[in-house]
Amino acid sequence: MKSIVLDRFGGPDVLALRDGPALVPAAGQALVRVAAAGVNFADTLMRRDAYVVTPPLPIVLGSEAAGVVTAVGDGVDAGWVGRRVAAPLFASGVHFGGYAEALVIDARFLVALPDAIDDATAVALQAQGLSARHLVIQADPRGKSVLVTAAAGGVGSLLIQLARLAGAATVVAAASSAAKLDLARSLGADAVVDYSKPGWDDAVLAATGGTGPDVVYDSVGGDVTKRCLEILAPCGRALLYGALNPAEFTLSGTDLVRMVFKNQWLGGFALVPLLDPEAVRTGLAALFDAVARGDLTVLAGGTFPFSRAGEAHAALESRRTVGKVVLVPDAG
Structure with a gap:
């Protein structure tokens, strides 16, 4: 073998x-x-x-x-x-x-x-599809504005679609090249921003009516994560997932105070602790059905x-x- x-x-x-x-x-x-x-x-x-x-x-x-x-x-x-x-x-x-x-x-x-x-x-x-599915379960996007970073990646591309299927009001996709932004738009994103360029956070604010996203799904880390938290809407929820490097990100006392007084929530996401055999079968069956119906595109x-x-x-x-x-x- x-x-x-x-x-x-x-x-x-x-x-x-x-x-x-x-x-x-x-x-x-x-x-x-x-x-x-x-x-x-x-x-x-x-x-x-x-x-x-x-x-x-x-x-x-x-x-x-x-x-x-x-x-x-x-x-x-x-x-x-x-x-x-x-x-x-x-x-x-x-x-x-x-x-x-x-x-x-x-x-x-x-x-x-x-x-x-x-x-x-x-x-x-499997890992990426189930991650996207459970991220949407953990932070329900129904009726809300959503920001997806790394939007052309395996998880991000599925998140755009699953957030839309779950009833998100606005989906903003963030990626690092024109080709990736075009791809994100083709998957259903309402607005796209290039986070490799200055002012991308202002573009997210503009796309969400000036209030910022209600839900952020972020796997980039570093300054991108910091900016995401700065523009998070009042009562907003941010979920961090993936192979983030914590050494590239710091949260100051000022950041914490801002989040407290805006009733914001910052959480981590790890897939495996959420899974048992039944959760795997149910989750994959739902994803397979969505693909078979033509509701979900796998890149x-x-x-x-x-x-x-x-x-x-x-x-x-x-x-x-x-x-x-x-x-x-x-x-x-």
Whole structure:
């Protein structure tokens, strides 16, 4: 079995495709032949040892995949064998093992894939789709003005659409290039702003009638987060998520006083603590249905064979991609 092994920290070139022993599912597990594996920004941070925790080496990165069940361990329904499934390793608390031709997963977290959902789409709707769905649940946008940063990314592009489906009055999308802004507008954003240019926060205020956004979903961090909080509407809610670097952001006493007297709320968002097998099944089923109905568009950010995993990481780190970056086994 081939897998992409990380045995030292460094740049994208440290990812190596190697042969390894075949996997055997233990009791309660399923063995899945991987058809597509998702690449997340957190994977690039782990590769550089810049994540919140240092992964043990050697290790196979990747926390989400889609494929076909080929075997099951004791106590697992044999009816899973031969079925196409989503394999959200992260939901079971396992954040490694996805960049491989096969993986084992707690069978309670398997989700059957409808025929209308291809493998790449199934991968995109796991960590990123479930994050977008639960962000909307955590900070309800119904009837409110919403600001989505990193709006052309995997989560951001879905947030634009899910906020609109949930009844947001105004959706403002913020990104860092004209092409990404055009994309955000095509997904349903009412207004777009380029946060790489001075005065972008004033543009958000203008787009929200001068009051600022009622809800902010932010994954950029640094000065962008600080500006988001400064323009947040009275009684507004800001949710921070993703692989933010806390060292790049400070909240002063003045900021806190302003938030207190404006009745504003600042919260963090982490997906995994919100998930159990039922939440995963329900959430993915809702997302799959939305795609099948044509209500939700999943953006493809590029597909790379396992042998070019380093290129996939480099593309994601360069911020050139939009949507979901996916790895697939090499042909033959």
